[in-house]
Every structure is written in C-alpha cells, then in structure tokens.
Amino acid sequence: FMRQKIDEDMMDEIEEILITSDIGMDTTEKIMNELREYIKDNMITLPKNIKKGLTDIIIRLIDKGDRNKLSDKTPLVIMMIGINGGGKTTTIAKLGHKLKEEGKTVMFAAADTFRAAAGEQLAIWGDRIGVNTVMHQEGADPSAVIFDAIQSAKAKGIDVLICDTAGRLQTKKNLMTELEKMNKVVSREYPEADRETLLVLDATNGKNAISQAKEFNEVAELTGVVITKLDGTAKGGIAITIADEFDMPIKYLGVGEGMEDLEEFNAEEFAGGIFNE
Amino acid sequence: MAFESLSDKLQGTFKVLKNKGVLTEKDVDEAMRQVKLALLEADVNFKVVKEFVADVKEKCLGEEVMKSLTPAQQVIKIVNGELTDLMGGEGAKLEYDPAGFTVIMMAGLQGTGKTTTCGKLANFLKESGKKPMLCACDVYRPAAIDQLEVVGKAVNTPVYTDRKSKDPVKIAKAAKKEAELKGFNVLIVDTAGRLQIDEELMAELENIKDKVKPYQILLVVDALTGQDAVNAAKGFNERLAIDGIIMTKMDGDARGGAALSARKVTGKPILFMGTGEKYDALEAFHPDRMASRILGM
Ligand SMILES: Nc1nc2c(ncn2[C@@H]2O[C@H](COP(=O)(O)OP(=O)(O)OP(=O)(O)O)[C@@H](O)[C@H]2O)c(=O)[nH]1
Ligand SMILES: Nc1nc2c(ncn2[C@@H]2O[C@H](COP(=O)(O)OP(=O)(O)OP(=O)(O)O)[C@@H](O)[C@H]2O)c(=O)[nH]1
Ligand SMILES: [K+]
Ligand SMILES: [Mg+2]
Numbered sequence: 422f423m424r425q426k427i428d429e430d431m432m433d434e435i436e437e438i439l440i441t442s443d444i445g446m447d448t449t450e451k452i453m454n455e456l457r458e459y460i461k462d463n464m465i466t467l468p469k470n471i472k473k474g475l476t477d478i479i480i481r482l483i484d485k486g487d488r489n490k491l492s493d494k495t496p497l498v499i500m501m502i503g504i505n506g507g508g509k510t511t512t513i514a515k516l517g518h519k520l521k522e523e524g525k526t527v528m529f530a531a532a533d534t535f536r537a538a539a540g541e542q543l544a545i546w547g548d549r550i551g552v553n554t555v556m557h558q559e560g561a562d563p564s565a566v567i568f569d570a571i572q573s574a575k576a577k578g579i580d581v582l583i584c585d586t587a588g589r590l591q592t593k594k595n596l597m598t599e600l601e602k603m604n605k606v607v608s609r610e611y612p613e614a615d616r617e618t619l620l621v622l623d624a625t626n627g628k629n630a631i632s633q634a635k636e637f638n639e640v641a642e643l644t645g646v647v648i649t650k651l652d653g654t655a656k657g658g659i660a661i662t663i664a665d666e667f668d669m670p671i672k673y674l675g676v677g678e679g680m681e682d683l684e685e686f687n688a689e690e691f692a693g694g695i696f697n698e
Numbered sequence: 699m700a701f702e703s704l705s706d707k708l709q710g711t712f713k714v715l716k717n718k719g720v721l722t723e724k725d726v727d728e729a730m731r732q733v734k735l736a737l738l739e740a741d742v743n744f745k746v747v748k749e750f751v752a753d754v755k756e757k758c759l760g761e762e763v764m765k766s767l768t769p770a771q772q773v774i775k776i777v778n779g780e781l782t783d784l785m786g787g788e789g790a791k792l793e794y795d796p797a798g799f800t801v802i803m804m805a806g807l808q809g810t811g812k813t814t815t816c817g818k819l820a821n822f823l824k825e826s827g828k829k830p831m832l833c834a835c836d837v838y839r840p841a842a843i844d845q846l847e848v849v850g851k852a853v854n855t856p857v858y859t860d861r862k863s864k865d866p867v868k869i870a871k872a873a874k875k876e877a878e879l880k881g882f883n884v885l886i887v888d889t890a891g892r893l894q895i896d897e898e899l900m901a902e903l904e905n906i907k908d909k910v911k912p913y914q915i916l917l918v919v920d921a922l923t924g925q926d927a928v929n930a931a932k933g934f935n936e937r938l939a940i941d942g943i944i945m946t947k948m949d950g951d952a953r954g955g956a957a958l959s960a961r962k963v964t965g966k967p968i969l970f971m972g973t974g975e976k977y978d979a980l981e982a983f984h985p986d987r988m989a990s991r992i993l994g995m
C-alpha cells in the first residue's frame with residue numbers, strides 16, 4: 422500500500438498477500454473481484470485508500486455477529502474436535518480457565534483414550550486451573566467417558582462440560598463414526614444441555630482445512646471454529662475461506678501455549694492481521 | 699492419498715496437451731498457467747511455484763521440444779524431471795555416525811508429530827538392527843514425558859527421563875552418556891515443539907546441538923501445512939542446519955505441497971513420511987517414485 426499508483430502490479434501484489442496467507446484460490450478471486458469493483462465505484466486512485474476497502478470486504482466474509490460468541494446458556498456441553506495435533510487439548514485448558522474466571526463451574530471429559538498420555542495431559546491442565554477431569558484407562562471407549570462425565574456433571578450441577586476428543590484425520594471413516602457416536606450419547610443423556618461443537622483449526626494448515634471443515638461438519642454439526650497457533654508466522658487465512666464457504670463463525674483465537682493465550686474473535690482485527698507484517 | 703488432487707489436475711492438463719499434437723507457445727503458456735494453479739492449490743509455496751513454472755516454461759520453449767514429433771510428451775518429461783528435482787532428486791537416507799554412536803535430534807513446530815515419530819524411528823532402527831534409546835527433552839508440554847514413555851513401551855525401547863530437571867541440555871547430555879555406557883548405538887532426542895521465531899527456545903536447541911552433537915537433526919513437518927511451511931523450515935534450518943525432513947500425516951488427503959516447499963527452501967532431503975498414528979506407519983520417501991505417481995506415469 423506504499424506504492425505510487427494503483428496498477429496491475431499492485432493488484433498482483435495484493436493477490437500474492439492473500440494467497441500466501443492461505444486464503445483459498447476461490448475466495449482470493451472473489452475478494453479481488455470485489456476489490457476491483459470497490460476501486461471503480463469509489464473512484465479510488467491512491468493505493469493507501471485501498472486497505473480499508475479490502476479489510477471491509479474480508480470483514481463481510483467473516484463477521485457472523487452474535488454467532489461469533491460462545492453460548493452463555495447453562496448447562497453447556499462443548500465438544501472439541503479436529504485433526505491430530507491442532508491444539509484441542511490446550512484450547513480446552515484455555516477455555517476452561519476463561520470460563521472459570523467468569524465464575525462458571527467447569528468439568529473436563531478426557532475422551533481421547535487413544536493418544537499416548539492424552540488423558541494425563543488434560544488432567545494436568547485441569548489440576549493447574551482447578552477443574553476436575555473425568556478420565557478412563559487408555560484404550561477405553563470414548564463414548565463411555567462422555568457418558569460418565571455427563572452423569573457426574575449433572576450430579577454436581579456443573580455449568581460447562583468440555584469434552585476432549587482424539588485427533589483424527591477427516592478421511593478416517595471409522596474414527597468419524599466414533600465421533601458421531603459420542604455426539605449421540607450427549608444428545609441422549611443430556612438433552613437439556615445447550616451444545617457447542619468447536620472445530621480446532623491449526624493456523625499453519627493450508628487448503629486441507631477446507632475439507633476438514635466440510636467433513637467434520639457433516640458428522641458433527643459444528644457451531645464454530647477455533648483457530649490456534651496464530652502467535653506464529655502463519656496468518657490462518659484459510660479460516661476466511663471456511664467462514665465464507667460454510668457460513669461458519671470463528672469463536673476464539675489461540676495465541677500461545679499458556680492458559681491465558683486465548684482471545685475472543687474480532688473480525689476487524691483478524692482481517693487487519695492478514696496485512697500486517 | 700496425499701498429492702491426489704495435484705495429481706488429478708496435472709494429469710488433466712497434460713491430457714489436453716497430448717490431444718493437441720503440434721504445440722504453440724500459447725498452448726504451453728496455458729498449460730503452465732494450469733500447472734501453476736494446480737501447485738498453488740496443492741499448497742506449494744507461492745515463490746516456489748513461480749520459480750518452478752518459469753524454469754519449466756523456459757525448457758519447454760526450447761527448440762528441441764517445440765520441433766519434436768511428440769511435443770506434449772516432451773513437456774510432460776520436463777515437468778516430471780523438474781518435479782523430481784523439487785522433491786529431492788535422487789533421494790537420501792538417514793545417516794549414521796561412522797564413529798559408531800549416532801544422536802538424532804527431532805525438531806519442529808508444535809504438534810507436527812515429533813514424539814510419535816520418535817517411536818516410529820525407534821521401531822525402524824530396531825528393524826535395521828540398531829539399538830536405539832529415547833530421550834525425553836520436552837520439559838514444557840503437560841505429560842510430554844509420560845507420552846514418550848508410553849511410546850517407548852509400545853516399541854520396546856528404553857526412555858531416558860529426568861523429571862526433576864527443567865534443563866533439556868543437561869538431560870540430553872546425561873542420556874547420551876547413559877546410552878553409550880549401556881551399549882546402545884542410537885539416541886533419539888525428543889524436543890518440545892516451538893515456533894521458529896521463539897528466540898529463547900531456538901537458542902535452547904542450538905545449545906543441545908552444541909553440547910550433544912547430534913549427527914542428524916530432523917525437522918518434522920506436517921503435510922497439512924500451507925504457505926507458512928517455508929517460514930518455519932527456513933527458520934529451523936538457519937538456526938540449526940538441519941540434516942533432513944520427515945513429513946507427517948501423509949495418510950489423509952494432504953496436498954503435501956508444503957513439504958516440497960520446505961525441501962526446496964532448505965535444500966535438505968525428505969527422508970521419511972509418516973502415514974498414520976501407529977508406530978509402523980513410517981515410509982522411506984522416494985522423490986522419483988512420488989513424482990511419477992503424481993503424474994500417473
Ligand atoms: N504456539 C502455539 N502452540 C499451541 C497453541 N495451541 C496449542 N499449541 C501447542 O500445540 C501442540 C499440540 O497441542 P494439543 O493441545 O496437544 O493438540 P491436540 O489437538 O489436542 O493434539 P492431539 O490430541 O494429539 O490430536 C502443543 O505443543 C501445544 O502446546 C497456540 O495457540 N500457539
Ligand atoms: N494421522 C496421523 N497422525 C499423526 C502422524 N504422526 C503423528 N500424528 C498424530 O499427531 C498428533 C501430534 O503428535 P505428537 O507426536 O504429539 O506431536 P509433537 O510434534 O510431539 O507435538 P508437541 O510435542 O506438542 O510439539 C498426535 O495425535 C499423533 O498421533 C501421522 O503420520 N499421521
Ligand atoms: K500470526
Ligand atoms: Mg489432544
């Protein structure tokens with residue numbers, strides 16, 4: 422935006438910024454078309470006046486109003502799902518910490534019974550922030566963990582139950598079916614609870630995230646996404662494509678490995694972040 | 699399979715070319731535009747794509763190709779050659795310290811698969827007749843040591859731990875000493891995930907490198923990574939001079955372009971790919987075979 426005039430070179434440069442922040446090819450094209458119209462309609466001639474238009478276009482794609490916020494009804498059951506290593510367990514710790522600070526009672530369900538020491542990882546977080554974790558042995562049926570956790574949460578009158586699940590690639594059919602089963606247990610055992618099903622998306626991920634959103638949404642009716650690892654050099658632009666293509670709200674941003682490193686989503690800031698160095 | 703969509707798109711482009719017979723410069727231009735889009739769709743880094751396409755195009759417009767009787771075949775051959783080069787040419791293998799005791803250090807961004815891959819490597823080494831030991835140097839992530847212990851047990855490999863220490867350098871040094879003393883010949887050092895821009899944690903890895911002298915520093919790259927892969931790979935390589943790359947999570951529908959970019963910007967070979975969560979899900983990476991598979995040859 423420091424150029425002298427708006428020309429094709431500048432447009433190419435903007436396109437490059439969009440592509441290298443992992444915004445999908447179709448969304449990039451859509452943004453570029455809207456930008457050309459914006460420039461024409463507003464008779465913009467100075468490069469420095471482009472940025473606002475561009476950010477506004479992106480904000481329109483990702484701003485879902487109130488849907489960008491987590492439900493504040495209780496009891497609430499949150500399922501944290503996503504591919505391997507994206508940051509589910511850590512996000513649960515951060516979110517649990519945040520909800521506790523807000524005065525809610527929180528419980529964790531360690532329904533990742535597959536990955537080595539996944540339950541221990543969650544339980545250590547639980548201890549650190551003062552939240553109980555319902556845990557079974559490694560290899561146990563994850564749905565059974567959820568079942569037990571629900572009974573315990575009900576008995577103790579817990580406000581928010583957050584369920585950790587094993588990482589799974591969206592192409593693994595049996596693992597996706599397992600997720601469906603866990604969801605059924607929640608619906609059946611806890612119909613009065615409000616629900617959030619959050620897809621944890623790693624900001625470093627490229628276009629594969631589109632298929633993650635599609636496939637997980639099909640088996641689990643997502644209510645939103647959390648984008649993690651934004652403290653690194655990745656921009657997480659693929660989330661813009663996902664918010665647009667699936668009308669999916671982004672709820673939180675992960676910006677570090679500590680329990681405080683969770684931010685509420687702000688469309689303006691996120692859109693602006695794409696163009697920051 | 700990983701690289702599938704790239705494969706479909708490239709093969710589609712070449713089919714169009716093959717049906718043409720004689721090729722004009724315009725045909726080549728259009729084909730290269732398609733190749734560029736296919737590579738970008740596959741998460742290959744923007745700059746890497748630009749360079750790749752420019753190289754291929756220059757070669758394609760050479761006289762031998764345009765005047766040849768089967769120009770389309772020539773173009774495909776060129777793309778195949780360049781793609782093989784991009785993936786690492788001849789390919790490379792894990793190397794062992796000729797002195798007899800090899801230290802392998804894992805490094806990478808958070809959650810890429812380092813700890814799991816430690817187990818896979820131990821398994822691979824045992825099958826190759828080596829005696830590996832694991833070493834738990836992630837003192838930050840909750841239950842990271844427990845995780846490596848579970849992994850070690852699953853692959854029947856002892857794990858050196860020191861739960862009282864918060865100093866990975868000290869732990870790695872002690873582990874090396876113990877491993878040598880007990881007659882092991884490979885030590886695999888698991889390290890905490892970190893950002894390449896994290897000054898303090900990158901200095902920690904440099905320190906381990908300095909004190910423990912790993913013969914192989916392996917960068918673990920997640921195949922699902924997008925454009926950022928080059929930043930991370932460059933960052934790790936500049937600080938540590940890595941020896942090779944392991945590309946994980948290739949069992950899904952990863953586009954895989956990121957790993958190619960990581961190879962390109964570091965010049966270091968992709969040694970293995972991870973194809974699952976189990977400890978036998980590790981395969982040697984063959985650039986030529988992968989290129990041919992992508993192009994359906
Ligand atoms: N830099 C950074 N690291 C993060 C963030 N969120 C999580 N991590 C790290 O990413 C790694 C993986 O996080 P986990 O929470 O274990 O991820 P997961 O999705 O539960 O992983 P699996 O259960 O194995 O599928 C850990 O090293 C975390 O500390 C973040 O916002 N920023
Ligand atoms: N599908 C699949 N999952 C994998 C592969 N390699 C590792 N994983 C999974 O990815 C997740 C993260 O693996 P870890 O080994 O904990 O990753 P890490 O790099 O040690 O993570 P940090 O120590 O937190 O940085 C786990 O759920 C693993 O089971 C692979 O090749 N395929
Ligand atoms: K960032
Ligand atoms: Mg987890």
Ligand SMILES: [Mg+2]
Nearest residue numbers: 812813836891
């Ligand atoms: Mg690890």
